[in-house]
Amino acid sequence: MENNTQIQSKVRRIKEQIFLIAVFLCAVIAVIPLFSVIGYVFVKGIGAIDFNFFTQLPAPVGETGGGMGNAVVGTFILVVLSCLLGLPIGIFGGIWLAQFGGGKRGFMIRYAADVLSSIPSIVIGIFAYVLIVTTMKRFSAIAGGFALGIIMIPTVTRTTEEMIKMIPRSLYEAGLALGIPEWRVTLSIVFRTAWNGVFTGIMLSVSRIMGETAPLLFTAFNSMYWNFSIDQPMSSMTVQIYNYAISPFAEWHAKAWAGSLTLVALVLGITLLVRKFSKRVRYG
Amino acid sequence: MKNKGDVWFKRITFLFASSIPFLLFILVFILLQKSLPAIVEFGPGFVFGTVWDPLADKFSALPFIYGTMISSLIALAIAVPLGMGCAIYLSEVSQSKFKEYIAVMVELLAAIPSVVYGLWGIFVLGPWLVKIIPGMTYGTCMLTGGVILAIMILPTITAISREVFQAVPYNLRESAMALGATKWECFKLAIFGPATSGIIGAIILGLGRALGETMAVTMVIGNRPKISASLFAPAYTLASVIANEFAEATSDLNLSALIELALILLVITILINGVARLLVWKTTLKYNPR
Amino acid sequence: MDKLKIKTEKLNAWFYDKQVLFDIDMNVYENKVTAIIGPSGCGKSTFIRNFNRMHETVPGAKADGKIILDGKDIFNKKYDAVDLRRDVGMVFQKPTPFPTMTVYDNVAAGIKLYSRNSHSKLDEIVERSLRQAALWDEVRDVLNQPGMSLSGGQQQRLCIARALAIQPKVILLDEPCSALDPISTAKIEELIHELKKDYTIVMVTHNMQQAARVADYTAFFLLGEMVEFDITTKIFTNPSDKRTEDYITGRFG
Structure with a gap:
């Protein structure tokens, strides 16, 4: 035993x-x-990163040099466009959910945001294609920005709602007691207090859409030239990396790695900065 | 009497908020409408057929459904044990400072863009797998696709499992330890049971992510619309074929068929995420009611 | 003279840099009930959590000094915490049945860790433990129901039965009645009285009447120090320290 x-x-x-x-x-x-x-x-x-990489256009096969300056600019333009769609809907929608979204309608909207966030980004790309590309009859930065903006919406909505809900109700009531109308209190006291947290959410979702490729393939498409007009096809870092990566040319592969380095540095940089920043918000 | 500004504030914010379900509705409607020609042409046979031939205008979905399912299952087979182990290490075993670094690094895995994983998959992971696995001849095949997906869903599974473990009340752990349980027994006795539905939720959320993932898989899976039993053979997924062919669709029917594939993908992911969220909520709310 | 079971010598404990116990020297006698009383935050829970080395499982927790159980120092590296906890069982403040297990499995959980037993042997141990915990008559028909389906008081006795099943030498009770109603509390006090025939019991309570009712010995803790330790009747009728007197007469705490 x-x-x-x-x-x-x-x-x-x-x-x-x-x-x-x-x-x-x-x-x-x-x-x-x-x-x-x-x-x-x-x-x-x-090895492939130098000053030219950020200022020059892609070089044709066989030529040395060249860069992806237009793609870097394109990515930033696309991010700005997507913010134009994603931020107002996300932020105001989040405010509505936090302040008035207790009932059945609130549940429905929250649920819709959840569903939207689980939809594969390529499907969102098709949505933008049908809605905008077929109407305009050409690929354009607008369509790309639209797709990325939709992808942003759920994250921004949920962060805004959660951050506002974390603000103590006493702050809101203190504002009302001063005779300030509800909407002013909500915007200039509650939302301003929650802003740091909301900003964190926005930056995280910006870093996510910067890395998106799939929804751009048939919306913003690609371009080998400088392009600043948003109703034209526009190049982006991710699509450019993709095209270079699947090409058979070694010098293009090198460019793909260099583009990836830029992109990874940007995305990880934002993520890490925001993490640090948000920690300060929470404990400071 | 309500303040006029307040009334308008509520109306305007509601307008923005309600645009979310509205957009969702339009999205589903558009996909349905645009896939209608293919649905009418091929009927339910679309789902079960194995031919995808744009030149002959013959389309069906099975090879892609198969490729999507198998590559996602490979991903789960790798990422679930790994992610669970990692979550157990972070939540139950380690008391060192080191663990916070690991948590951050796993989180960063989720921040790396898909296209970068694809590039790495083509030039690093694929050749490496060919080198270490006997019988594997091409770097671009079903297995590489599954492994890439595993890496990409690892952060999801780790983070949610960790959250679920931590939702289990601490005093259950103490009860098990007070009985003389080792850490392993403590996990079996006190944590695994209450966490089960949450863990399943984490797995299904990971699955949802794997099913919809596009770029990295497109770049490494080989893109051949044939069903093959071999994991070393090239395959194709729903998302990949859309990414590859959509911009160059040869006919309206081709486009419609691609959109029907997107509809299938949409339905699967929505269903899967719905179930998963329900399960995760159940665990976290049961033990930490708000 | 009562037989010495546990002896602490210069026991100190910390959470990170904060010291919560200061040089505690105390005796626990075999087959007696020893109660630790004191205001909340005085270190009484930390104190008994050292007896089965649960203290050290909390991040940042440290302890030094000696705790001698049956002549062996439990802080000795060679004394495995897992073995120790087999000898020293514990019941917590809130009832903590394992939520996915039946009543039967909850009681059998501990014993299954230590040895393989036949079904009949296991049945026997479960029944004996539940009888000892005065729960058998109430649950004999619901052994296959979830442990969580019992009432709060029953759940707590289930946890006691779970601790008894592995036949420890000492049982630690950390405010076992604080989450219970008066009737359940009375049942548990009665049970403690029965259990001391077979076990040595150390209990923490913030309820002085409870200590007076069930304990043979009582220690009064204040701000991490042991102010006084004596036979219970002496503590409650004729304390030798002014602070003890103030506390038991309700002047603070």
Whole structure:
């Protein structure tokens, strides 16, 4: 009997060791891809990055030099366009949900936002294509911005709502007690207080749409030239990286790595900054 | 008497808020309307047919549904144990400072753009898999697609599982420990049971992400609309075929068929996410009612 | 003279840099009930959580000094916490049955960890533990229902039965009645009285009457120090420290 429990105790200890080692290994393995991706992007991309990379147009096959200046500019224009659609709907929608969204209508809108956030971005791209590209009869930055804007909406709405709800009700009531109308209190006291958190949400969703490729493939399409008019096809970093990556040319592959390095630096930079910033908001 | 500004404020914000369900409605409507020609032409056979030939104007969805399902299942098979283990390490095992770095790094995996994973998949992951797996000859195949997806859904599964574990009340852990349970037994006794539905929710949310993921998979899965039992053979997914062919659709019927594929994808992801959210809510609300 | 079961020597405890226990020297006697009383935040829970080394499972928690159980120092590296907890069982403030398990499985949970038993042996242990916890008659027909379906007081006795099933030497009760109604509380106090025939019991309570009713020995803690330790009747009738007197007469706390 005693022997039996001793064996049992040994078995337990071995199981425990295996468990501890296994979960530790899981944690280590989980971060290996991050290091590999960042490492390769850096090593392979850094060589092709120079000043020209950000200022010049893509060079045709066979020619050396060239860059993706137009794609960098294009990405920023697309982000601005998507903000024009995504921010008003997201922010005002979030304010409505926080202030008046307690009932059935609020539930429905919240649910719609959840569904929207789970729709694959390529499907959103088709939506923008049918709605805008077929109407305008050409690919355009507007269509791309529209698709990205839709992708932004759910995140911005939910963050705005949650951040406003975190503001103590006493603050709101204090404003009302001063005789300020509800809407002024909501905008200039409650929303202003919540702004830091809302901004965090906006930046995270901007960094996400910067990395989106699929919804741009048949909306903003691509362009090998400088283009500042939003009713024309527009190049973006992601689509450019994609085109370079699947091409058979080694010099284009190098450009794809360099573009990836730029993009990853931007996106991870924003994410890390915002994380730090939002921590300060929470504890400071 | 209500302040006039207040009335208008409410109306205007409501207008913006209600545009969300409105947009969603339009989206579903447009997809239905535009896929109608294909639905009429091919009927339910569209879902079960195996031919995709734009030149002959013959379209059906099975190879893509198959490719989407299998690549997502491979992703789950890899990411679920890994992500769960990682979440257990972060929430139950480690007390070191080191763990916060791991948590941040796993989170950052989610921030890397899909197209960058694709690039890395073509030039790094694919060749590496060919090197270590006997019998694998091409870097671009079903297996590589699944592995890339696994990496991409790992943060989702890890973060939500961790959240679910932490929603389990601390005193249950203490009760198990006070009985003399080791950490493994403590997990089995006190945590796994209450967390089950939440874990399933995390897995399904991961699945939802994998199904809709486009670029990285498109770049590494090989893009061949054939059903093959071999994981080393090229395959095709719903999202990939849309990404590849939509801008160059040869006919209206081709376009309509592609949109019907998008409709199928939409229905699957909405259903899956609905179920998953319900399960995650159930766990987190049960133990931490607001 | 009562037989010594546990002895603490210069026990200190910290959470990060904050010291919560200062040089506690105390004795626990076999088959007696020892109660720890004191205002909230005085370190009484931390104190008994050292007896089964639950204290060290909380991030930032440290302890030093000695706790001698049956002649062995439980802080000794060779004394495995898992073995220790088999000897020293614990019941917490809130009833904590494992939510996905039946009444039966809750009681059997601990014993299944330590040894493989036949079904009949397990049935026997479960019945014995539930009888000892004075719960058998109430739950004999619902053994396969979830543990959570019982009432609060029953759940707490279920947790006691779960602790008894592994036959510990000592049972720690951390404010076991604070979440319960008066009738359930009375039942548990009665039970404690029965259990001391077979077990040594250390309980934390913020309820002085409870300590007076069930404990043989009582210790009064204040701000992490043990002010006084004595036979319960002595503490409540003739305390030797002014602070103890102030506390039991309700002048603070």
